[in-house]
Amino acid sequence: MSADKGLLLHSLLSMIARFIGVGLNFALHILLARMLTLGNYGDVKMLLTLVTGTALMSRIGIEQLIVKEIASVEEHQQTFGTQFLKNSYHVIFFTSFVFISLWLLFSPWIADSLFGNITHQNMMLAGIGILFFNLVTINAFYFKSLRMASSSALVQNAIPAISFLLLIGIFWSSFQQNQNYLNLYTASNVLAGILSVMVILPWLNRKRAQQPNIPRFAQIIKRSLPLAPVSLFPFFMLYSDTVMVGALLNSEQVGLYSTAAQISFISLFFLGALDATIYPRLLNISKNHPDKLQSFFWKATALVILGLLLVTLVMAVLAKPALGLFGETFKQATFALLILLAAQWLRATSLTFSFMFIIENQVKRLNIVMVMSLIINLFANYYLINRYGMEGAATATLIANGFLAGSVVILFFHHKLLVKYKHHD
Template identity: 45%
Template sequence: MKLNNPSLLWQTAFSIIARFAGVGLNFAVAIIITRTLPMNEAGMLFMLMTLVTGISLFSRVGVEQWLVREVAGLPEQGLAEAQLRHLYSAFRLLLITSFIFMLIWLAISPVVKRNLFDGDIHLGLLWVAALGIFFFNLVMTNSAFMKAAHHISESLLIQNALPAVCMMLVILLLWPFFPVYQNYLWIYTLSVVLAGLVSFYWLRAWLPSLKSRGAPITRQSVFQSSLPLAPVSYFAFMMLWADTLMTGWLLNNEDVALFTVAARLSFVSGFFLGALDATIYPRLLRMHKQNPEKLRKFFWQATLLVAVVLSVVTVIIAAVGKPVLAVFNEGYVQAATTLVILLLGQLVRGLGITFSFMFIIREQVRYLNGLLFVALLANLLANWLLIPQYGIEGAAMATLAANLLLTGGVIVFFFKNRLLSGYA
């Protein structure tokens, strides 16, 4: 099979370039953190960033998935007005759900302080970080809208580069305060607030027409449509980040720092996967609705492209792992074995991504949700068993085992349910 779709290849290439702009900036932020802060304090900041990202995701209740699915398949007639109608409707629901999860954050903060931060974090700074939930949701929703509107590079820049740029800018402006008295915690929160506000810059072409958007879709209707899509995002996130949370729960802040740096390096392949996702998924949706006769051929081209790109990236990163870890700090080289295991886990997960898309497109998400739930339980159990014995390498092994279970199950049910039947 030849990859003879130049549009797919070129769009993927531009997406990868945009993705790597974000990768480089995020690594720059991580290097500043690891070279400026002691390992235990770097671990606290990394854990806070993980929590804000995770709680924000849960508070979105699948809205960004709904937004991409609905907007990507809109007809050309009256397109701008329809796009704005969906975006405005998404914001109306997120305003409520974000507030609810911010209250939950405040309520559980004492428990989180004790169990995930070894009791070392200042509670007031943990409360302030609740603001990050709403503003991170603005970043992710605006990114999802640009993705659905086929502005792929802008979407990736908003999602990946913008938060890193804002954090670097705020660190630069407040550098004398950054390394002392846990100021790095509220500085991170301030950077998320800034990123949420700046993310509207890319929507400036739509915003003047906001008044002509038409009547919004009711919150109840959006919620009912988005909620079935939420578990896909929830479980995918937990599969990636449960190891960090379990490491914080079972080990200490230093181990969190080591594991997080290895995980971030392994996510370089994930960034490639994200670029492929942003390119492939909207095109599959549009073909399903408007050109179903082209979908089968495009699906297998995209699947081959994912396998080739991720395999090459995995081999390269594994080969240069130790020198790159040393850039963060010589102490982080001890995470080299963890990095290799995590890279294999990312590769296994990526091989099933196009198959997963078809469950969503064919409205058989319940199968995907079931598989994700089983894999998540397996991941948590494996972490519980392996981390006490093998430390951060045990957490990485748990990820690999869970991803093998997930990808294997996705492929089996893909063929069993004949998800490509009906396409030429």
């Protein structure tokens, strides 16, 4: 199979897997939106955002390091990958417990500041999900590093949704009593983490000879920290507006805006599918077949930009009907959704260019641009939300993503990141 056909086929399979995950997540959130009041649904969305964000910070970039280190080696050297994953678990357990402790300390204040109606006990209990959410993510990124994009997508997107839906079905009669819907979200994180470990056990149990020079605890932390902003700042860009909507407006507005944001993330699910297909291959080609990288890079770039443009246009046409699935009230967020779709496409245009900064060990420049984009996003959110509500939050995302994409592409050409890779057809 040619490289071009292989890229398209694996991208298609990854998209199908992502679509399954997207479908399950939408079924879950449509169910929640129709069963709960808008305010309570907003609380669920806010809790999900906070747990996800705290888990992301606690990983300190380890998921990015897993892909960078393992995807670069040839297939016959995968003993390295298994041992590296096991060593990464040690770090994840340690950092997760540190952040769970911080969660327990600050959760009463967070509950009073950002939520309309949530007990301190339920808020503290939700911190348990940080560790198990991290297990899901780490295991998904391990599959990504092995260029198993479909398995990665199913672990990361489908397993958490299935876990939550299963628990809702089991505890249907008591779902709305004593904020059990929040506790079921926490329990679903625990179940999803356990299931993800069960899925990956065959790889962990394979008998292989020990390899020397596998990075251990301190080395993993040292290598992962520079990569942490690669995951951290895009998340903050995506969710800072949701948190600020919650801080500046009310739970109902959080429910409306976060639903619009979730629908806009459909394009990012497709982007994630392309990311999982393209990035590990770029890493492997840069290390083992550098003469082929330039050609692969431009084909991958065209696939991302044109593919996501098509998805964005389709989603724009379906914006109002998609919001209507959650209830008639949610159609109020249609204009915000259209702005967010444009913002996500802008972000997607710089995906492959960002990869080259990581491959060329110039992550510092990428991090600086992302920090600047986040600062712009925060100031724009504060200014625009106060004046235009959730549409202002969406516009802030559009402005920040435009700055990010433009800056990354300009720096890419300025520093000539492809020059050393001789073109080869």
